[in-house]
Amino acid sequence: MTDYATMANRQRSWMLYTLAISVAGWGFTDYETVFAGLILGLVIGLFNLFLLQKRVDVIGEKAANNQTAKSFGTLSRFAAAILVVVVIMRFPEHFNLLAGIIGLMTPYFVIMIDFIFHHKETTTTKRGE
Template sequence: MSNYESMIIRQRKWMLYWLAILVLCAGFLPYTRIFLGLILGSSVSLYNLWLLQYKSNKLGETVAAGRKSRTGLGTFTRMAAAVLAVLIAMRFDEYFHLYAVIIGIVSSYVVMMLDYFIYHFILRNGKED
C-alpha cells in the first residue's frame, strides 16, 4: 500500500472516530443542539474529504497516464455541500446550532493537519524515506 493510500485510510478513519464521538456526546450530554450541528457539519466535511481524495486520485492517474485533465478537484461541489449544510441549519435552527455546523464543516481540514503532524513529526521522527 502506498503512502497516499494509507494517508487516505487514516484520515477517513479519524473522521469516522470523530463522528462516533459526536454521536455519543449528542446522546449523553445536555448540549444536543450543539452536537447535532457538529454532526451535520462533520458529515458534510467527511463527504467533502472523500470527494477531494477521490478527485485527487483521479487527477493523479490522469496525469500519470500522460493525458490532459478535463475536470477539476470539485471545488464548486464541495462549496455547494457546505452551503447546503448551512441552509439546513438555518432552516431547522431548533435542532442545529449554526456555529457548530460551521465548525463541523472545517473538521476534515483539522484532521488532515493533525494527520500530517502526527505522521511526519511524531511517528516518523523526521526520518527520510
C-alpha cells in the same frame, strides 16, 4: 497499498472516530443542538473529504499518465457546505450554526494534523539506513 491510500484511510478513520464521539455527545449530554449541528457538519465534511480524496487520486493517476485532468470538484464541495448552512438556518431550534461550521472544517484540520504527524514520522528516520 500505496502511501496515499494509507493516508486517505487514516484520515477517514479519524473522521469516523470524531463522528462517533459527537454522536455519543449528542446522546449523553444536554447539548443536543450543539452536537446535532456538529454531526451534520461532520457528515457533510466526511462526504467532502471523500470527494476530495477521490479527485486527488484520479488527478494523480492522470498526471502519471501525462493526461490532462479536470478540477478538484470545488463547486460540489461548496454546494454541500451551503446545503449545511441552509439546513441549519431553516431549523435553528435543532442545530447550532457555529458547531455545524466547525464540523465542516474538521476534515481540513484532520488533514493538517495527519500531515504534521506523518511528516514528523518520516523526517526523524535517517535515509538509507
